[in-house]
Amino acid sequence: MIYQDKAIMIRQTNYSESSRIITILTENGASVPLMARxxxxxxxxxxxxxxxxxxSLFTYSRHRGMGTLTEVDVIHPYRHMNTDFDLYTGASYVLEAISRVVEEEFPDKTxxxxxxxxxxxxxxxxEMYAVLSFVLIKLFPKYGAALNFDRCIQCGTYDFQKLNRYSFKFHGLLCTDCQTEDNINRSVLIENRIVYLIAFLKHVRINDLNSIDINTETAKKMFKVVEMLFQEYTGEYFKARKMLDI
Ligand SMILES: [Zn+2]
Known part of the structure; x- marks a missing residue:
């Protein structure tokens, strides 16, 4: 059967001197291995x-298992991203973080x-570090982790003016009213505008993110917080991370 899918190539490996096996992540969230002769x-x-x-638009034939790639038409070449070293590194980080949770048996459009x-x-x-933060924030549940960034884990307040501390003891935010000497064991201060941004990115729908207009310094601070929590709760480390200038 012949298929045609909009997709992003997420993996490639040499099969022989002339051929490679590639894996594409299709628009429907399926991962499809293809022989590219x-x-x-x-x-x-x-x-x-x-x-x-x-x-790209991939045309391939497939019955069961691996398919055979017959044609590729580029839809979006991402010229700017592919020719800027920092952005290219950022894109590598994004792809590594996402492809690690792609499962062939469980298509996931998100x-x-x-x-x-x-x-x-x-x-x-x-801003690149805002985009990387967004990706990690959305990946928490895919890695089986939770990001409790909506309200105080103790009293439940949603007042962001008061939310400026994250507790690893309670796995959530602590408001200024709840930061007793006992409670602040194993916790870190986080600027409340960063808390607000993280909560915002957690709740914005993926396809509604039309632009992220924040400055580099704020974005880097946010990324450091998100990454710290991501590593704490998933134990994952991405190879592309060491290429990031942060
Ligand atoms: Zn509280």
């Missing part, structure tokens, strides 16, 4: 896949949406 040849019809991260929206925002010049 002649991928490594100079005049390969799949040469566009060697130009960095892209959103993973494709998240990847596409992150690439779109990196391409259009949104």
């Amino acid at each position: 002649g991928f490594n040849k100079p005049n390969s019809p799949f040469a566009s896949l060697r130009q960095g991260f892209q959103n 993973l494709y949406d998240l990847c596409k929206v992150a690439f779109d925002r990196l391409e259009d010049g949104s």
Whole structure:
């Protein structure tokens, strides 16, 4: 059967001198392994896949198991993102974080949406560390973790003016009223505008994130907080992290 899917290539590995096996994450959230014959040849019809991260239309035949790639048409080449070293590194981080939770048996459309929206925002010049924070925030539940950033874990207040501390003891935010000497064991101070931003990004729908307009300094602070929590609760570390300039 012949298929045609909008997708992002998330993995590739050499199969022979001339061919590669690639994995694409389709618009429906399915991951599909494909044999790309002649991928490594100079005049390969799949040469566009060697130009960095892209959103493309993949045509392939598949019965069961691995399919065979027949054609690739680039929909979005992400030229800016692919030619700027920092953005390219950011995109690598995004793809690594997302592809690690892609499962062949369980298609998840939100993973494709998240990847596409992150690439779109990196391409259009949104602050990179805000985009990376957004991706991690949305991935918490995919890694089986929770990000309790909505209200005080003790008294339940939603008043962001008062929410400026995260407790690893209670796994949530503590408001200024609840920060007793006993409660603040194993906790860190977080500026409340950062708390507010994280909560906002947690609740905004993935496809509604049209731009993130915050300054680099704030975005970097937010990323450090989000990453600290992500590592604490998932234990994951991404290889692309060491290339980030932060
Ligand atoms: Zn409280």
